[in-house]
Amino acid sequence: xxxxxxxxVLPGExxxxxxxxxxxxxxxxxxxxxxxxxxxxxxxxxxRPVAVVEAADVVDVSLTVREARRLGLxxxxxxxxxxxxxxxxxxxxxVRTRGLDAVAVDPGPAxxxxxxxxxxxxxxxxxxxxxxxxxxxxxxxxxxxxxxxxGGLGWFARSHGLAAxxxxxxxxxxxTGAVVRADASxxxxxxxxxxxxxAPIIVTALEVSxxxxxxxxxxxxxxxxxxxxxxxxxxxAWITGLPEAVTSLVRVLRFPPAPGIxxxxxxxxxxxxxxxxxxxxxxxxxxxxxxxALNPVMDTIHPMAPVDLGPLHxxxxxxxxxxxxxxxxxxxxxxxxEAFITAALAEPSEALVSVELRHLAGAVAPGRGTGGAVCxxxxxxxxYCVGMIPAPQLAAAVTSAAGAVVDAVGPFxxxxxxxxxAERPVDAAALYGPATDRLGRIVESWDPxxxxxxxxxxxxxxx
Ligand SMILES: Cc1cc2nc3c(=O)[nH]c(=O)nc-3n(C[C@H](O)[C@H](O)[C@H](O)COP(=O)(O)OP(=O)(O)OC[C@H]3O[C@@H](n4cnc5c(N)ncnc54)[C@H](O)[C@@H]3O)c2cc1C
Numbered sequence: 001x002x003x004x005x006x007x008x009v010l011p012g013e014x015x016x017x018x019x020x021x022x023x024x025x026x027x028x029x030x031x032x033x034x035x036x037x038x039x040x041x042x043x044x045x046x047x048r049p050v051a052v053v054e055a056a057d058v059v060d061v062s063l064t065v066r067e068a069r070r071l072g073l074x075x076x077x078x079x080x081x082x083x084x085x086x087x088x089x090x091x092x093x094x095v096r097t098r099g100l101d102a103v104a105v106d107p108g109p110a111x112x113x114x115x116x117x118x119x120x121x122x123x124x125x126x127x128x129x130x131x132x133x134x135x136x137x138x139x140x141x142x143x144x145x146x147x148x149x150x151g152g153l154g155w156f157a158r159s160h161g162l163a164a165x166x167x168x169x170x171x172x173x174x175x176t177g178a179v180v181r182a183d184a185s186x187x188x189x190x191x192x193x194x195x196x197x198x199a200p201i202i203v204t205a206l207e208v209s210x211x212x213x214x215x216x217x218x219x220x221x222x223x224x225x226x227x228x229x230x231x232x233x234x235x236x237a238w239i240t241g242l243p244e245a246v247t248s249l250v251r252v253l254r255f256p257p258a259p260g261i262x263x264x265x266x267x268x269x270x271x272x273x274x275x276x277x278x279x280x281x282x283x284x285x286x287x288x289x290x291x292x293a294l295n296p297v298m299d300t301i302h303p304m305a306p307v308d309l310g311p312l313h314x315x316x317x318x319x320x321x322x323x324x325x326x327x328x329x330x331x332x333x334x335x336x337x338e339a340f341i342t343a344a345l346a347e348p349s350e351a352l353v354s355v356e357l358r359h360l361a362g363a364v365a366p367g368r369g370t371g372g373a374v375c376x377x378x379x380x381x382x383x384y385c386v387g388m389i390p391a392p393q394l395a396a397a398v399t400s401a402a403g404a405v406v407d408a409v410g411p412f413x414x415x416x417x418x419x420x421x422a423e424r425p426v427d428a429a430a431l432y433g434p435a436t437d438r439l440g441r442i443v444e445s446w447d448p449x450x451x452x453x454x455x456x457x458x459x460x461x462x463x
Contacts, residue, residue, distance in 0.1 A: 001219050004094070004102075005334075006174075008052055009292040010071065010073075012028050012148045013185055014071055015028060015051055015067075017067065017166070018053075018063060018064065018067040020093075021063055021196050022053065022056070022060050022063060022064075023056040023057055023059065023060055023100055024053065024056035024057070024060045025054045025056075026051060026052070026054075027051065027052040027053075027054070028050075028051050028111035028149075028212075030345075031052070031201065033212070035051075035061065037052040037054065037096075038052050038080025038089075038094065038319070039081070039319070040078065040080075040082075040084030040319075041080045041081040041082045041141070041319045041320075041321075042081055042082055042083070042084045042321070042322070042423075043086070043319050043320060043321035043323060044321040044323055044389055044395070045081075045084040045295055045374070046088045046246075046332065047081075047084060047090075047094065048089065048090045048091075049057055049076065049089040049091070049093060049094035049203050050073065050091055050092065051093045051094070052093070052094045052096060052101055052438065053093060053095050053096065054096050054098070055095060055096065055097055055099055055100060055349070056099045056100075058100070058173065058179065058204045060417075061095060061097065061172075061173045061202050061204055062173045062177045062178070062179065063177075063301075064093060064095050064175035065095075065174075065175065065176070065177040065202065065451075066176075066268075068092075068093045068451070069175075069177065069451065070419070071174070071332060073091070073092060073093050074091065074092040074093070074097050074450065074451050074453050075092055075093045075094075075202065075451060075452055075453070076088070076089040076093070076094050076095065076401070076453040077095050077097060077116075077202040077203065077453075077454075078095065078096050078097070078146075079092055079096070079097050079098050079116055079117055079143030079146050080098060080119065080141065080142060080143045080146070080293065081096075081319075082139075082141070082142045082146065082147075083420075083423075083455050084151070085423045085424050085456070086422065086423065086424065086425055086455035086456050087455045088425075088453060088457070089453070092453055094336055095202055095358070095404070096117075097115075097117050097203070097204065098117035098143070098202055100115035100117040100118075101115050101117035101118045101122065102114075102115040102128040103122050103123050104126075105116045105126050105127055105129070105130050105132065105210065107130040107131075107132065108238070109207060110211070111168060111207055111208065111210060112126065112127060112134065112208050112210055113205055113206075113207050113343050114144045114145070114204050114205060114206045114207070114208060115167050115171075115201075115204070116143070116145040116203045116204050116205060116206070117143065117231065118143070118144050118226050119140060119141055119142065119143060119144065119395055120136040120137060120139065120140050120141070120142050120143075120144055120147060120154075120458050121140030121141065121310055122144075123136065123144050123191070123208075123461060124136060124140065124306060124307045124309075124310060125307055126169065126199070127210050127281075127306075127307075128305055128306060128307035131281070132210035132211065132212060133156070133210060133211050133212070133213045133306035133307075134163075134208060134210055134211070134280050135152065135156050135160045135162070135163045135165070135166045135208075135211065136152060136154045136155075136156075136163055136269055137151075137152050137153060137154045137163065137311040137420065138154045138155060138309075138312070139268065139313065140310040140315070140317070140319075140440040141315065141316075141317055142281070143427040144163075144206065144208075145203045145206055146455075147163060147420060148163045148164050148167060148206060148208070148310040149164070149194065149196075149198075149199055149203070149455075150196075150419040150420035150455075151163065151196045151374060151377070151418065151419055151420055151422075152164055152261050152361070152420065153358070153364070153377070153418065153420060154247075154309075154384070155218070155247050155276040155306075155312070155364070156211070156213070156247065156276070157247050157358075157360060157363065157364050158244045158245075158246065158247045158359070158360070158361065158362030158456055159208050159245050159247065159278055159362065159363055160211060160363055161363040161364050161366055161368060161369045161372075161376070162196060162369060162375060162376070162377070163208075164194075164195040164196040164369075164375060165195065165369045165370075165371070165372065165375050166208045166209045166210075167194070167195055167206055167207070167208050167209075167372075167407065168183060168184075168189060168208060168209055169181060169183035169191075169206070170182050170183070170190070170194045170199065170201075170203060170205075170206055170207075170208040170209045171203070171205045171206075171301060172199065172203040172204050172205075173201060173202045173262075174200075174201045174446055174447070175200070175201070175205060175261050175446060175447040175451040175452050176386075176451070180201055180318050182194065183207075189442050189445075190442065190446065192371065192372060192373055192442075193373050193438075193439055193442045193443070194372075194373075195371065195372025195373060195374075195375060196239060196372045196373050196374030196375055196419070196435075197372065197373025197432055197439045198373070198432075198439050198442075198443055198454050198456075198458055199397070199454070200442065200443040200446040200447040200452055200454065201446065201447075201452065202452060207327060210378055213306050213449060214278060214304065215278060215279055215280045215281070215303070216276065216277070216278055216304055216305065216306060217276075217277045217279070217281060217284040217301055217302065217303050217311055218274075218277065218301060218302075218304050218307075218308070218309055219274070219275070219298075219299070219301035219304075219312065220272050220273070220274045220275075220298065220300050220301070220312065221272065221273045221275075221288075221291055221292070221296040221298070221299050221300075221301065222253075222270045222271070222272045222296055222297055222298035222299075222302055223270060223271050223272075223294065223295075223296050223297060223310050224268075224269075224270060224271075224297065225252060225254075225269035225270055225271055225345075227271055227294065228252055228271040228341055228344060228345055229345075230294065230316065230369050231250065231271045231273065231291075232250050232271065232337055232340060232341050232344075232357075233293060233334075233337060233341075234291060234294055235248070235250040235273050235291070235331060235447065236334065236337045236340070237296070238290055238291060239332065242287075242359070244362035244363055245275070245277065245278040245279050246275060246277045246278070246279070246287070246361050247275070247358060247359065247362075248274060248275035248276070249273070249274050249275075249356050249359060250271070250272070250273050250356065250357050250359040251271070251272050251274070251354050251355060251356035251357070252269070252271050252272075252344040252345070252349070252354070252355045252356075253265075253269065253270045253272055253314075253354050254269040254350060254352065254353055254354075255267060255268055255269070255270075255307045255353070255354065255389050256311045256351075256353065256388065259331075260325075264298075264372045269296075269393065270297075271457035272289055274312055274313060275288075275301065276309060276312070277301075278378060281303060282292060284301070288301065292303065303457070320380075320388065321389045321390060322353075322387065322388050322389065322398075323386065323387055323389055323398045323399055323423070324384060324385060324386035324387075324402065324421070324423050325384070325385055325386075325402040325406050325416060325423070326382060326383060326384040326385075326406075326417070326421035326422065327356075327382075327383045327405075327406050327409050327410060327412075327413050327415060327419035328377065328378070328379035328381075328382055328383075328408060328413060328414040328416055328417060329379050329380060329381035329382070329383060329414065330379050330380065330412060330414045331379075331380045331410045331412070332357070332359065332380050332381040332401065332412070333412065335412065336381065336409060336412035338356075339384060339408050339409050339411070340355075340357050340408075340409055341414060342345075342408060343355065343404065343405040343408035343409060344385075344405070346404060346408075347444060348397070348400060348401040348404050349385070349401050349404070349405065350389040350401075351387050351394070351397040351398050351400075351401040352385050352386060352398065352401050352402065352405070353386060353387055353388055354384075354385065354386050355383070355385040355405055356382065356383070356384050356385070357381050357382070357383050358382040358384070359380070360377050360379060360380055360381060360382060361380045364376050364377045365377075366378050373432060373435040373438070373439055374431070374432055374433070374435060377416075377418060378414050378415075378433065379413075379414035379416065379418075380415045380420060382418055383405065383406075383409050384421050385402050385405045385406075386402070387401060387402065405426070415430065415433075416430055416431070416433055417430040417431055418430050419455075419456065422456065425455075425456050425457060426456055428440070428456065428457075428458045428459060431456055432458075436458070439458055440458055440459060440460045441460075443458050443460050443462035448452070448460075
C-alpha cells in the first residue's frame with residue numbers, strides 16, 4: 001500500500017510548525033514567490049507540488065522529511081531541476097537542496113566533499129584550484145548529485161569512466177528523517193545502489209575522488225551543414241582505434257536566429273566535431289590531421305585546463321525550455337552512421353537545435369567499471385537530439401522531430417537506456433538491466449512506503 005500519495009492543496013496551517021523551525025524557506029501555493037520556487041531549470045516541465053522547501057542545511061532536510069511523514073506526504077528531492085521531467089512532484093513536498101552548495105577539496109588524498117546543491121561547474125573550479133579535476137557531465141550548470149546518480153557522461157568518459165565510479169561516500173536523510181552515510185564499509189547496499197542506480201534517500205553530500213589530468217587539448221571543428229555526410233563518415237573512421245585519452249562527438253547544429261546567439265553562427269547550420277584529447281600538442285596535431293584535412297571553417301582546439309571544458313559543448317547556462325530524446329547505439333557501425341546522417345539532415349530535424357552522436361566505449365565499456373549498480377554503458381555510441389521550445393506551440397514539432405531521429409537510428413539501438421539522457425520516466429529494466437531486482441529490494445528496505453520520490457520510479461513489491 002502506498003501511504004504517501006495525498007495530492008490536495010493542504011491549508012497553510014498544516015505547515016506552520018515546519019515553517020517556524022526551518023533555517024531555509026517554505027513556499028506554499030498562492031503565496032508570493034510560489035511560481036519561482038516551484039520552477040525547475042528545465043522550463044518545459046510544469047511542477048505542481050503541494051509545498052516547496054528550500055533547505056538551507058541538513059537539519060532542514062531532516063525536519064522536512066519528518067513533518068511530511070506526519071502529514072502523510074511524499075517528498076521529492078531536487079537540486080537544479082535539470083532532470084525535472086523524470087520525477088512526479090505532484091502532491092509531494094518538493095525539497096530543493098540547491099542551498100547545500102558547499103564544495104571542499106582535500107588535495108592530499110585528492111577527494112572533494114560536495115554538497116547536494118553544488119553544480120558541476122563549481123566542483124570543476126574548486127578542483128582546478130588544486131590542479132585537480134572531477135569526472136563530470138559536459139554541462140557546468142547541472143547539479144553534481146543528480147548528474148552523478150544518473151551515471152555522469154562527460155569529457156573524461158573514455159579515460160575515467162562514469163562520474164558515479166568516482167564516488168567514495170554518500171550522505172543524506174532517509175525516509176524516517178535520520179542521517180545516513182554510505183560508503184564501502186557502511187550500508188554497502190545503499191552505496192552500491194546510489195552509484196548509477198537509485199538513492200532512496202535525500203542526498204545531502206557526496207564524496208568523490210579527483211584526478212590529475214596532464215596534457216589536455218580541446219575544442220570544436222566546424223563545417224557548413226552541407227559537409228555533414230563527409231564529416232560524419234570521416235569521424236566514424238577517425239574514432240576507430242582511437243586512444244581512450246580522447247573523448248569526442250559529432251553533431252549537426254542549427255543555431256536559431258536569436259539575439260543571444262553569437263553573430264558568426266546566428267541563424268546558420270553546421271556539422272561539428274567536439275573533442276577533448278589528453279595528449280601532447282604534437283600528438284594531437286598528428287591525430288587531428290585527417291579531420292583538419294577536411295578544411296573546417298572554424299577550429300578552436302587548443303591547450304586548456306579541465307575547468308575550461310565547461311563551455312565546450314555549448315549547453316545553455318540559464319534555465320531553458322527544451323525537449324530531447326536519446327538512443328544508445330550498440331555499435332557505431334557504417335550503417336548506423338548513415339542512419340544518423342539521414343536523420344540529422346531530414347527536414348523535420350530543422351526543429352532541432354542539435355542532433356549529436358557521442359563516442360563511448362573505452363573506460364565506460366561493459367565490465368570496465370565496478371562496484372556500483374550501473375558503472376558502465378552497454379553501447380558504443382549515444383545519439384541525443386534536442387530542440388528548444390520558447391513557445392508551447394513549438395513542442396509538437398520538436399517532439400515529432402526527435403521521435404523521427406529515434407526511429408531512424410532505432411534498428412541499431414542497444415536494449416539499454418542511459419539514465420541521464422532519458423528525460424521522461426523510463427522502464428527500470430532498460431535503465432538498470434541486471435541490477436533492477438536488487439535495486440528494487442534495496443529501495444523497498446530503505447523506503448517501504450514510497451515516501452521519497454526518485455527520478456524514474458522503480459517498482460517495489462509493497463508499493
Ligand atoms: C542542458 C543539459 C545538459 C546535460 N548534459 C549532460 C552530460 O553531458 N552528461 C550527463 O551525464 N548528463 C547530462 N545532463 C543530464 C543531467 O545530468 C541530469 O538531468 C541530472 O539528473 C541533472 O541533475 P540535477 O541535480 O541538475 O537535476 P535535478 O532535476 O535537480 O535532479 C535530477 C534527479 O536527481 C535526483 N536528485 C537530485 N538531487 C537529489 C538529492 N539531493 N537527493 C536525492 N536525489 C536527488 C532526483 O531523482 C532528481 O529527480 C544534461 C542535462 C541538461 C538539461
